Amino acid sequence: MKKKILMRGLFGLPTGIAIGFVITLIISICIGNGSFYPVTPELIDAAGNELNAVILQTVLCAIMGAGFAAASIIWELDSWSLAKQSGIYFMIISVIMLPIAYFTNWMKHTALGVLSYVAIFVAIFVVVWLSQYLLWKRKIKQMNTLVNKDQ
Template sequence: MKKQFWMRILLGMPLGVMIGVFISLGISAAAGTGDFLYTGPWLVTQTGSEVGAAAVQTLWLMVIGAVFGGASLIWKKENWSLGLRTAVFFVLGAGTQVLAGVCCGWIRLTMQDVVLDILTFSGIFSVIWALEYIWMRHRLAGINSCLKN
């Protein structure tokens, strides 16, 4: 289990960066300026350069990927209820997202921005969770039908 945990963390790190780059590409395309907006101006100001800001943001994207990668093993804890697994995974993910968001300047450290970030995370999390749940029920129905025959 330890080997699998570390493997998922290591695989999650580049995946987190990749997702962050795709999000930045989407934001850049939506802005319509023709510039690649990898980091925000606040982080550039805080670090003193675009390279410094890109390095900080990339490290935080690696942390997010690592947390989600490692936390994905929670779903294999069959002795935990689905509700407990969901809650633990959600808290780890949302907590990491808010921390990274504040440190990278994606969100301001105000109650309104933190709540809005958590609500956005909750909405995305809920959609993904529901799709995964439906997919698993479909797979289980297929397995059960095979077992009956």
């Protein structure tokens, strides 16, 4: 299992960087002046210059991707209930994502900014979880139909 976690984490490194890039696109669109911001202006100020900020954000995004991918092993623990898998996976990715989002300034550093980001994060998690649940439910139904046809 340790090897599987490590391999998934390594696969998650570039995936996290790609997700971070998409997040910067979304932030650039939200700023709305037609420019691309590879990092937030606040992160540039905190890091001292744009290059340091991009390097820091890239490393943090890689860590985020590796953490999310490694944590996905939880979905293979058949002895756990779906509720337990979901809750523990959500806690793990929250502990990874929220500090990274805070340090990279993807959220405003106010109570309202943090609460808004958490709400968006929870909403995205719920939508992805529900879509995966319904997809697997449909696949299982199709498999059961095929099994019943053969009998």
